[in-house]
Amino acid sequence: MPKKEDIRWFKETFWNELEAALDGTVFDPDMLVAHPRGQEMFDIARAALLAMAEHVPGYGFAKNRPDKFCHGFGVFQYDLQFFKSDPDYFLERRYERFEETLGRALRELTSALKKRDLDHKPSISDFEFCTVAITYNTGGFKPNKGLKQGHFDGSKYYGEHINDYLAIARGIPAPGEVEAQPAEPLVLSATGPFFRVETLTTSLRLRSEPEISSPLTRNVIAEMPDGWPVRAFTGEAVNGFIEIETVIDGTVFRGFSSLDYLVPVDAAPEVVVSASLAASKEKAIPAVWMPRKQGTITKRTENANAHSLNEANMPGRSSGTPDELRAELATIITYLDPAKGAHKRYRPHSGLTFCNIYAHDFCALAGVYLPRVWWTDKALLKIAAGDQPKPLYGDTIREMRANDLFRWLRDYGGPHGWLRATSSTELQNRANLGAVCLIIARRKQEGRSGHVAMVVPETATWTAKRMPGGEVSSPLQSQAGSKNFNYGTGTSGWWTASRFAEFAMWYHP
Structure with a gap:
């Protein structure tokens, strides 16, 4: 099984050939680098099975099994079953040339892309690529099984391996680059007219269907501020709605909005992107923590206050x-253990709940900033003027509750590394790769509690709820609140309940 350094070698060695061959396709080099046995098959293509057995213990059996032989040839394992239709590839040992084996792999992936009915799209997501790879491997894709398809090695399925390897490849810079590029570059596919949101009162809801749902927020996927730029796919209305595309907090959103609140405008395509990315590229406001007296310890077994945990030997991330990240997040959940009665920090009492504190602790241990306290308006003005105020409770800093955290993520989260997810399916997949993920909802009535729940990696025991088509209806969550649990799916779609004004899904890689 390849390690990160194997994938790095492959990426650095074949980057130019991959980039040239994939130009004009929906695939990118990282997708090909992520092939789960690429390094292993490269060795197979260059040597006989017996020579392979000298270097890979798992092939030692070949010495005493004269009936065993290589089935996959070339870096991308072009199978021997194609000998009848493509004999020269094998007889002339073309599989030893990278461009030849890459060409065969790209041909098979393109065929799988058509089977998945994705060949009409200008780009595909990483998850969609994984479904293409599964189709390439098995001949088809069953949505209700998600990534748990293809060969099972005793711990994970082929699809899960592809997902993990692609995540590793995404984190390795291309040759000549200092930092890795974003996992999925922004690609806008709408080609219709441009519009601007104009409500003059509130934000405009982006819905997954061209209709108002019941309850009103059931099919809402995002809220667009007044004045927000969008682009339509065709501009033709259905039930008074048009299908549009825009970028919010650095993420491409596609859905339906009421034409009554969209005003036609003349704009270049980059306006849609630049207007929404401006905030995420701003310099982050400095993080702040509640100061403490030297030597004091904040414990899980004590009632909550504005301080962050600082017990000895706390786990981290x-x-x-992805395997390591998942294990570390599981250790954090076990350590915080919000369901444990002795952990008073998260235990509800006197009408108070502590979802915000559990989310803060979870993020802090995972190395991600989600504030327990934040700067007051007065302090923010000083920071904007170039000053750095001293954190003073009630003067320059204040406690953050769930409703406050909703606004903080929207206004300040981007520069601190937070990114929006467009669906619970995407969010669960991000969590399964080891990202820190959450769902947060703001209460309509000010003064009433909002809610935030962490979305966590699935395990052999605990999984998300999925619909027949494979979409996640309720991610696997960990939370404190009126009901505390380490793992659970809660009430499906709780974030769309009528008591909430709006919700958002966020992840931090």
Whole structure:
């Protein structure tokens, strides 16, 4: 099984050939680098099975099994079953030339792309690529099984391996680059007329269907501020709605909005992107923590206050592989254990709940900033003027509750590394790769509690709820609140309940 350094070698060695061959397709080099046995098959293509057995212990059996032989040839494992239709590829040992084996792989992936009915799209997401790879591997894709398809090696399925390897490849810079590029570059596919949101009262809801749902927020996927730029796919209305595309907090959103609140405008395509990315590129306002007296310890077993946990030997999260990240997040959940009665910090009492504190602790241990306290308006004005105020409770800093955190993520989260997810399916997949993920909803009535729940990696025991088509209806969550649990799916779609004004899904890689 390839490690990060194997993938780095492959990426650095074949980057130019991959980039040239994939130009004009929906695939990119990282998608090909992510092939789960690429390095292994490269060795197979260059040597006989017996020679392979000298270097890979798992092939030692070949010495005593004369009936065993290589089935995959070339870096991308072009199978021997194609010998009848493509004999020269094998007889002339073309699989030893990278461009030849890449060409065969791209041909098979393109065929799988058509089977998945994705060949009409200008780009595909990483998850969609994984479904293409599964189709390439098995001949088809069953949505209700998600990524748990293809060969099962005793711990994970082929689709899950592809997902993990692609995440690793995304984190490795291309040759000549200092930093890795964003996992999925922004690509806008709408080609219709441009519009601007004009409500003059509130934000405009972006819905997953061209209709107003019941309850009103059930099919809402995002809220667009007044004046926000969008682009239509065709401009033709259905039930008074048109299908549009825009970028919010650095994420492409596609859905339906009421034509009554959209005003036609003349604009270049980049306006849609630049207007929404401006905030995420701003310099982050400095993080702030509640100051404490030297030597004091904030414990899980004590009632909550504005201080962050600082117990000895607390677990954390590194920047490792998806397997390592998942294990570390599981350790954090076990350590915080919001369901444990002795952990008074999260236990509801006197009508108070502590979802915000659990979310803060979870993020802090995972190395992600989600404030327990934040700067007051007065302090923010001083920071904007170039000053750095001293954190003073009630003067320059204040406590953050769930409703406050909703606004903080919207206004300040981007520069601190937070990104929006467009659906619970995407959010669960991000969590399964080891990202820190959450769903947060703001209460309509000010003064009443909003809610935030962490979305966590699925395990062999705990999984998300999925619909027959494979979409996640309720992600796997961990929370404190009126009901505390380490793992659970809660009430499906709780964030769309009528008591909430709006919700958002966020992740931090």
